[in-house]
Amino acid sequence: MENKQYTNDLSWQWLQMEQMPPALLYKLMAFRESIFVVEQACPYQELDGRDEQAWHLMGERAGHVLACLRVLLPPTGNKRFRIGRVAVDEIARGTGLAREMLLMAEQKIRLHELKAEIVLDAQTYLLPFYQAMGYQISGDEFLEDGIPHRPMNKFLNGLGA
16 A cells, blocks of 8 residues: 655645635635545535635645635633544544644644643544544544534643643
8 A cells, every 4th residue: 555645745735715816715625525424424504604814724735625624713811622523634644633733723823822622523423533643532422513522621730620
């Protein structure tokens, strides 16, 4: 089996919506829809009104988005950041891109807030992946668009300790 390496040859960028040219924003939204709506067969409103208040991480190669996530910023005075919309193109899965993105998100959050809590809702089958990254289950399983999820969190730099 071929050893796929994508991390080193991707162009990574952090952007907020107002920084994205329309063509780039379209590519990001089309990529997310292809994963979360089409591939997962979940007809839901992917555009949830929260993207304008988020940081968006995208990894592109040859003009194609291969991976993305978003970080929702906490309200003023709060130190709880929410990671979501974590997606990796099918051709790049198993190459470490999701791990790399989470590490980049944690670094970005640390630069913004020295001590912080990160929360996310993990698809249940991905619990071992997130646990290996230091995330803890923080609640009961629930269904979101028919897919089992578990809430998880991780404290950075001693917050919550």
